[in-house]
Amino acid sequence: MGSRVLEVPGRKTGEPRRTPVNLLTLDHARYLVAPRGHTQWVRNLRASGRGRxxxxxxxxxxxxxxxxxxxxxxVLRAYLKRWKVEVGVFFEGVGPDSSDEELRRIAPDHPVFRIEPFNGPGAPRPGSPQP
Structure with a gap:
């Protein structure tokens, strides 16, 4: 769990775009949450469906x-429990102790992606250095 750099191909240029993200692990699944909403990395990840x-x-x-x-x-509750101090200002006063109804109200403004390892053709081996 913790900070990573997300690399996603730009949806218009295809060039790699990088941004820091917090990787959340919850019940053996891993998630990327967009505290600042529908940002460029969110749009790029939606378009490509994959990243590093x-x-x-x-x-x-x-x-x-x-x-x-x-x-x-x-997922939002767990994310806020872990990183509220850093990102709470972006969640309209909603926190980890808020009701499901309050979390559902803000959900459309905060994209969440479940990520799974990709080992298909062209994928680097996990842990291998990249050029």
């Missing part, structure tokens, strides 16, 4: 599936 997480010289390729708003409350 970078930590130092290691990288991990993944595929991403966006959650429906009704499925977001437990």
């Amino acid at each position: 997480l970078l930590v130092g010289r290691r990288s991990e390729s993944f595929t991403a599936n966006e959650l429906e708003d009704d499925d977001k409350p437990p």
Whole structure:
């Protein structure tokens, strides 16, 4: 669990775009949450459906599936519990102790992606240095 650098191909140029993200692990699943809403990295990830997480010289390729708003409350709650101090200002006063109804109200403004390792053709080996 913790900070990573997300690398996603730009939806218009195809050039790699990087941004820091917080990777959340919840019930053996991993999620990327967009605290600032529908940002460029969100639009790029929606368009490509895959990316890489970078930590130092290691990288991990993944595929991403966006959650429906009704499925977001437990993920948003866990995310806020872990990073509220850093990102709470972006959640309209909603916190980890808020009701599911309050979390559902803000869910459309905070995209959430479940990520899974991708080991298909062209994917780098997990942990291998990248050029």
